[in-house]
Amino acid sequence: MAEVALVEVSKSFGAVEAVRDLSLSIANGEFVVLLGPTGAGKTTTLRLIAGLEQPDRGNVVIQGRDVTAEVPAERDVAFVFQQYSLYPHLTVYDNLAFPLRSPARRINETLVRRRVLQVAELLHIQLKLDNRATALSGGEMQRVAIGRALVREPAVYLMDEPLSSLDAKLRAELRLELKRIQRELGTTILYVTHDQIEAMTMADRIGVMSEGVLIQLGAPREIYERPNSAYVASRLGTPAINLIPAELLGADKMPREARTVGLRTEHIKISSADRPGPLAQVHWVEHLGDQNHVHLKLATHSLVTLADPVQELKAGDQVSLEFTDPLYFDSVGKRIGLDGAGGRA
Numbered sequence: 455m456a457e458v459a460l461v462e463v464s465k466s467f468g469a470v471e472a473v474r475d476l477s478l479s480i481a482n483g484e485f486v487v488l489l490g491p492t493g494a495g496k497t498t499t500l501r502l503i504a505g506l507e508q509p510d511r512g513n514v515v516i517q518g519r520d521v522t523a524e525v526p527a528e529r530d531v532a533f534v535f536q537q538y539s540l541y542p543h544l545t546v547y548d549n550l551a552f553p554l555r556s557p558a559r560r561i562n563e564t565l566v567r568r569r570v571l572q573v574a575e576l577l578h579i580q581l582k583l584d585n586r587a588t589a590l591s592g593g594e595m596q597r598v599a600i601g602r603a604l605v606r607e608p609a610v611y612l613m614d615e616p617l618s619s620l621d622a623k624l625r626a627e628l629r630l631e632l633k634r635i636q637r638e639l640g641t642t643i644l645y646v647t648h649d650q651i652e653a654m655t656m657a658d659r660i661g662v663m664s665e666g667v668l669i670q671l672g673a674p675r676e677i678y679e680r681p682n683s684a685y686v687a688s689r690l691g692t693p694a695i696n697l698i699p700a701e702l703l704g705a706d707k708m709p710r711e712a713r714t715v716g717l718r719t720e721h722i723k724i725s726s727a728d729r730p731g732p733l734a735q736v737h738w739v740e741h742l743g744d745q746n747h748v749h750l751k752l753a754t755h756s757l758v759t760l761a762d763p764v765q766e767l768k769a770g771d772q773v774s775l776e777f778t779d780p781l782y783f784d785s786v787g788k789r790i791g792l793d794g795a796g797g798r799a
């Protein structure tokens with residue numbers, strides 16, 4: 455049974471349609487990531503599930519129960535926000551125990567203690583239990599914030615960019631930990647992020663949103679390899695996919711309706727200028743440490759790809775390009791050759 459389902463939900467704020475006709479079903483134990491630019495409607499989607507917003511139309515169903523009319527406290531969800539919302543005057547232990555001590559729950563202290571210790575161990579903060587929340591590093595605070603959600607066992611965890619305030623190293627660490635915990639506990643998570651690496655590495659399925667609409671929902675590889683549109687293709691991949699007008703590349707081998715060609719770095723091979731293929735000029739080479747990005751000029755268009763480390767390239771070099779299995783998009787940006795294998799949202 456779906457743990458959480460949104461059924462044709464819409465929500466406007468004045469003239470802004472924050473979420474439009476959104477249907478989404480999250481299975482028990484599934485990790486779904488909503489990815490999209492700012493203003494796409496991701497946070498509003500979480501708030502609608504939590505009951506912090508009321509939909510204008512549509513229904514929210516949690517564990518088979520229609521909760522649309524219920525207040526947040528009646529819904530079985532836990533929310534983790536971007537900013538750690540800890541009680542500064544309480545110890546880590548008491549912060550973790552807090553959600554279990556509400557009068558409505560009446561859990562005895564032995565059980566509270568057992569659960570807090572279990573979660574603290576899971577998050578590697580067991581040595582910090584006596585610290586005040588303010589005497590923690592940012593990464594530790596965010597672990598406690600996540601732990602406060604984990605001590606409860608709700609139907610679904612809603613997480614709104616929980617790692618975005620952390621530095622890159624901590625983020626990478628916590629990303630792995632969160633995924634491990636989710637696997638171990640079999641929890642159901644709906645997670646919002648701008649970060650494509652978080653989406654690719656943690657999600658069972660990614661939902662790509664734009665302007666309140668769920669554009670595509672699918673497994674990370676499916677979204678990456680078989681995007682339904684140029685928009686979705688441009689949300690994943692570093693460097694970003696190159697979108698080049700089809701007429702620049704010669705129409706002979708392309709589908710007739712192709713207007714734009716999507717070239718990811720793995721679709722582009724750089725060879726010496728005497729090889730067949732369109733000629734491009736190296737504009738500059740960006741050394742990023744672990745990889746080199748080559749910026750190329752193909753007629754009037756710029757293209758970015760990865761440089762083979764053994765290939766000596768420098769600004770001004772002429773090279774020939776060879777393209778393998780690029781993606782083709784029609785005049786409205788829809789991918790040509792959609793196979794209908796569950797790729798559409």
Ligand SMILES: Nc1ncnc2c1ncn2[C@@H]1O[C@H](COP(=O)(O)OP(=O)(O)OP(=O)(O)O)[C@@H](O)[C@H]1O
Pocket residue numbers: 467470471472490491492493494495496497498499648
């Ligand atoms: N309480 C509100 N009042 C008015 N407009 C709102 C409100 N909440 C959200 N919006 C608008 O709804 C749209 C969607 O906002 P939302 O916060 O859901 O986007 P988001 O994808 O989560 O963006 P971000 O990544 O920046 O958090 C935006 O245009 C936003 O300005």
